[in-house]
Amino acid sequence: MFDTNELVINMGPQHPSTHGVLRVVLRLDGERVVGCDIVIGYLHRGIEKLCEHRDWAQIVLITDRMDYVAAASNNLGYCETVEKLMALEVPRRARYIRTILAELQRIASHCLWLGTHAMDMGAMTMFLYAFRERELVLDLFEEYCGARLTYNAMRIGGLPLDLPPGWERKVREFCAVFEGKVVEYEELLTHNRIWQARTKGIGVIDGHDALAIGLTGPPLRGSGVARDVRKDEPYAAYAEFEFDVPIGSAGDTYDRYLVRLEELLQSIRIIRQALDGLPEGPVIGRVPRLIKPPAGETYHAIESPKGEIGFFIVSDGKSNTPYRFRVRPPSFCNLQALPQLIKGHLVSDVVALIGSIDIVLGEVDR
Amino acid sequence: MLESLVFYSLAAFILGFGVLVVTARNTVHCVLFLVANFLCVAVVYVMLAAEFLAVIQILVYAGGIVVLYLFVVMLVSLRRAPDTPPDTRRQSQLGFILSAVMLAEMSAILMYSAARPSSAVASAPAPAGGGNTEMIGMLLYSDYLVPFELASMLLLVAMVGAILLARKDV
Amino acid sequence: MIETYVLPVLKILVLLNAVLVSVTFMTLLERKVIAWVQVRLGPMRVGPHGALQPIADAIKLLLKEDITPARADRWVFTLAPIVSMVPALIAFAVIPFDRDVTFFGYRVPLFIADINVGLLYIVSVTAIGVYGIILAGYASNSKFPLLAGLRASAQLISYEIAITMMLVSIVIMAGTLSMVGIVDAQYRAGVWYVFLQPVAFVILFIGGLAETNRAPFDLPEAEQELTGGFHTEYSGMRFALFFLAEYANMIVVSAVAATLFFGGWLRPFPNVPALWLLGYVPGWVWFLLKTFVFLYIFIWIRATLPRYRYDQLMRLGWKVLIPLAIANLVVTAILKVLL
Numbered sequence: 001m002f003d004t005n006e007l008v009i010n011m012g013p014q015h016p017s018t019h020g021v022l023r024v025v026l027r028l029d030g031e032r033v034v035g036c037d038i039v040i041g042y043l044h045r046g047i048e049k050l051c052e053h054r055d056w057a058q059i060v061l062i063t064d065r066m067d068y069v070a071a072a073s074n075n076l077g078y079c080e081t082v083e084k085l086m087a088l089e090v091p092r093r094a095r096y097i098r099t100i101l102a103e104l105q106r107i108a109s110h111c112l113w114l115g116t117h118a119m120d121m122g123a124m125t126m127f128l129y130a131f132r133e134r135e136l137v138l139d140l141f142e143e144y145c146g147a148r149l150t151y152n153a154m155r156i157g158g159l160p161l162d163l164p165p166g167w168e169r170k171v172r173e174f175c176a177v178f179e180g181k182v183v184e185y186e187e188l189l190t191h192n193r194i195w196q197a198r199t200k201g202i203g204v205i206d207g208h209d210a211l212a213i214g215l216t217g218p219p220l221r222g223s224g225v226a227r228d229v230r231k232d233e234p235y236a237a238y239a240e241f242e243f244d245v246p247i248g249s250a251g252d253t254y255d256r257y258l259v260r261l262e263e264l265l266q267s268i269r270i271i272r273q274a275l276d277g278l279p280e281g282p283v284i285g286r287v288p289r290l291i292k293p294p295a296g297e298t299y300h301a302i303e304s305p306k307g308e309i310g311f312f313i314v315s316d317g318k319s320n321t322p323y324r325f326r327v328r329p330p331s332f333c334n335l336q337a338l339p340q341l342i343k344g345h346l347v348s349d350v351v352a353l354i355g356s357i358d359i360v361l362g363e364v365d366r
Numbered sequence: 367m368l369e370s371l372v373f374y375s376l377a378a379f380i381l382g383f384g385v386l387v388v389t390a391r392n393t394v395h396c397v398l399f400l401v402a403n404f405l406c407v408a409v410v411y412v413m414l415a416a417e418f419l420a421v422i423q424i425l426v427y428a429g430g431i432v433v434l435y436l437f438v439v440m441l442v443s444l445r446r447a448p449d450t451p452p453d454t455r456r457q458s459q460l461g462f463i464l465s466a467v468m469l470a471e472m473s474a475i476l477m478y479s480a481a482r483p484s485s486a487v488a489s490a491p492a493p494a495g496g497g498n499t500e501m502i503g504m505l506l507y508s509d510y511l512v513p514f515e516l517a518s519m520l521l522l523v524a525m526v527g528a529i530l531l532a533r534k535d536v
Numbered sequence: 537m538i539e540t541y542v543l544p545v546l547k548i549l550v551l552l553n554a555v556l557v558s559v560t561f562m563t564l565l566e567r568k569v570i571a572w573v574q575v576r577l578g579p580m581r582v583g584p585h586g587a588l589q590p591i592a593d594a595i596k597l598l599l600k601e602d603i604t605p606a607r608a609d610r611w612v613f614t615l616a617p618i619v620s621m622v623p624a625l626i627a628f629a630v631i632p633f634d635r636d637v638t639f640f641g642y643r644v645p646l647f648i649a650d651i652n653v654g655l656l657y658i659v660s661v662t663a664i665g666v667y668g669i670i671l672a673g674y675a676s677n678s679k680f681p682l683l684a685g686l687r688a689s690a691q692l693i694s695y696e697i698a699i700t701m702m703l704v705s706i707v708i709m710a711g712t713l714s715m716v717g718i719v720d721a722q723y724r725a726g727v728w729y730v731f732l733q734p735v736a737f738v739i740l741f742i743g744g745l746a747e748t749n750r751a752p753f754d755l756p757e758a759e760q761e762l763t764g765g766f767h768t769e770y771s772g773m774r775f776a777l778f779f780l781a782e783y784a785n786m787i788v789v790s791a792v793a794a795t796l797f798f799g800g801w802l803r804p805f806p807n808v809p810a811l812w813l814l815g816y817v818p819g820w821v822w823f824l825l826k827t828f829v830f831l832y833i834f835i836w837i838r839a840t841l842p843r844y845r846y847d848q849l850m851r852l853g854w855k856v857l858i859p860l861a862i863a864n865l866v867v868t869a870i871l872k873v874l875l
Contacts (some may be wrong), residue, residue: 070686425656499653
């Protein structure tokens, strides 16, 4: 049909399926993708530089805007890093509540991922069902901290607010409702032959390559590597809970889908355990009025819904602001796998793969 | 009277479209005029009470074969080869010879058919013993079975050949 | 005189109007049904519960600027939506809504023509409809819509083969190609053909989804397709004509399914005299009801299923449906001879 030269197609930055302002330049041979170049930076806001001019408490606000789909995880990662730098003790109640918020955030993020992933492949009803559940989580967050997307929900040393009355009951009700919904999602997609035809065998990456590229989170676990920061280096209150980490085997899109779906159920399990064992006590530790960590540097990572998000902070001990604030964004690192995943597939698979990696451009570009 | 009117206007259309097929500049237009030609021929078939043939003409000829022509024309037009100036003198010589042969043939046919009495011009009464479809079916499977099977073998060979040609040797 | 000229013209007028109006309101039906599946309400503002939404859409589309791309082929550009729409409309000529009704003393058969190759007529007319897509892709004077148009028409042609073979099995059972004849044959057999030919019904349904470019076979028109569909360069009413033609095709496929497999205008259990009460419902009401059920299923499927990739779609058509249709044909023929 075409000459044997490569055909170059540009996808994005405005495109309904790139989940943000991502530009992918595809090189095709006929219908097959031979290679791709990814152009990012359309959402770069200079967050890391900005943070060098904000004091430590203000930075929590900025971390919200990185992975804006899972803002509470960013807050948690940053606060814990600074607490590690300052060797602060976070009260037990605060750690439990932080865990609950982080897991609720995981559910919300995976719901958005599921909805958009399915919609990209034509199952548009999933989008509305998944967002219906996401709305429930956002309502819970709104009741807790007053915001639906950018929460500013944590402070260095704990939490700004204790739980409002009745919140725990509402979270339990949500858990009960949500389990039934996950069954619904399974019925709609998991055993659907069209869904399987679109996702099985697409974008296979094996464990070694995944580790070599630096994948983390569900893409890594879908390839069979058992690595989850919640289990390997527990933070917040994860060490006290029992939960399983779903591991895939084939490393294809279908396995990544199954991993995330199972993570939804495990999150419910963690939330229930946290609610059952919620201790009394203060929600914020003994934090100095002016937060000034001693000179030094530290790196701390947590498991955000997208993967391992790490914060590397250097403090010079003198000024009110960090000397260097560096984020290891999981979406950015996972996106690097796209050229390898795409190779040899058809153009129609590109949207499936971008959705399968689950990126948020706010995090990729910062 | 109405039948003659319809027939002669159809004939005019058929001839007109035929001429346009040959003379249109744009290849896609040529193909479209060919489709229109076939549709008019199908109407003539209907007038001759051969409705099965009419529908098959549309289904197979206009709806299948010409679609294939259209595919080829459009795909070829994508890769536009450099236009070599056509050799008009040689073409018109060849055209003359061919038209002369055609003319001789057609006059022979006309004289032959004028010598024998022919049936009515346009329409024919519906044949007895079932409609057009049944009659064709009976004939095809009894008297003309061998040509029918041979034709299907021919189509099968063509199909296999096409698949082999189009297959990429990976 | 009245019967040969006036009544047919009247019937044509009524049918055309009915089809065009239903096609317009099908847009509303689709939006509402998909909305209800997705736990929302759909259009609610224009008219009571959004009932006048199609009129608002039509006015908007008619008032839009009619853009013809500068270097496109003007004749073909104008022709393409017409070639898409007309076959969908004329296919209704042979669809029987009822055997006859008495209308001011005249017995009016509720079909425009009962030709003895009615079924084949519908198939051939649908084959002409393929040209609309090819020409639309071509007329856009751009590589990607052209290729998308060729792909879409290749899909249509492939599934046409499966449908035609499946139709032959029905013809074997009924012994005639005429639509009215097929319904009569079901009446004589006393059972709807869907019970005798379930495989053929499934093939018709899946093939019908593919023929009308509906989900899950709607990759050529999906928004997520990178290269744009065959209708990229069309705007305003011309664009609308393509989609109205798609809905009209849907109605044709539903009507054909209702006629061939579900007894057309026959009431359920037509030979059981105990259910005579059902006989008070006119035949065309049954017919419209059955067609409507199929349309609803079409829309339901669109709301639920993800879409196939193009190569998977073609594989399904060629490697699954066509062998299945041939096998069905052979088995039907053998059984017909034996029984």
